[in-house]
Amino acid sequence: QLQLQESGPGLVRPSETLALTCTLSSGSVSSNSYYWGWIRQPPGKGLEWIGSIYYSGKTYSNPSLRSRVTLSLGTSKNQFSLELSSVTASDTAVYFCARLSAATIKFDYWGLGVLVTVSS
């Protein structure tokens, strides 16, 4: 059973860059069967897709966040990362990483989520 684990600072200052890493318990981000993605959820609000990255490095992202989002695959084959630049209080949210099946476009495995607060 695959497990995903988000990690990173729980507090980020305004205007700085939020950086998170997702670690897989098994398997590799190098598989051509999956995209690896990030979704966030502000307190009391709905899910918002941030973006996903394919094994080839090709990325897709939410147009509303695209200019601030950087997705990357880790040098260790069991990690991938998110960077969100120039954060403001509105970026405060629980951030989830998730696996998206390329064949069926379903998010079949999710991390537990990590709360990131943007505050000075």
Next chain:
Amino acid sequence: QSALTQPASVSGSPGQSITISCTGSSSDIGGTIYVSWYQQHPGKAPKLLIYEVSNRPSGISSRFSGSKSGNTASLSISGLQAEDEADYYCISYTNTNTLVIFGGGTKLTVL
């Protein structure tokens, strides 16, 4: 990119059936079989309920079913149980250069 449209809330009594709609466009729901549904309980990660419009993953109760007509997908839950009280989200593939689009979510209350 506008989100897929879901009702903010629905409710039903135990044992009843409910349906949650998810409306998009010909660029997403109307043009693909890749529509999925997720259940999220408070403080938890979302859980896959339905994929490819109407397929259930192993372990998901047959009380959950999905369908699609035109640009609208639907999730139906029969025999409502207290544990079904949660938020529900639809997600669709989109043929724009974005890959996926999310619904705004629907809160299900079991009365």
